[in-house]
Amino acid sequence: MVDDDVNLQTVYQAIFSTGSIEIVAQAYNGAEAVDTYTKLNEKIDVVLMDQRMPVMDGVTATKKILEADKNARIIFLSADESCKDLALASGAKLVLTKPIRLEELIDAIEKISETR
Secondary structure (H helix, E strand, O other): OEOOOHHHHHHHHHHHHOOOOOOOOOEOOHHHHHHHHHHHHHHOOOEEEOOOOOOOOHHHHHHHHHHHOOOOOEEEEEOOHHHHHHHHHHOOOEEEEOOOOHHHHHHHHHHHHOOO
């Protein structure tokens, strides 16, 4: 999970811990995401990526992660609808707009992770 909003990460962690989705790692900016992914890529089924973050944005991080692993599956979660085309062009499998219904997010994660 990659998002600079600590509160949002805490909410997702609490929600996912009650179900079948495990958060393997968290990053708070794109640079951390790239570093973390390259160290743990075999353990990560899906990356949840925000767009607007300090240090490195989500589109740039997506490109770098896909350079390291062309099979990475990245779902964008962003309140910035203008990044949708850029996110998809950079290799994201899906773009979801925040705020998002929990059921929609879980369905998307399960669907994308099945493609591994």
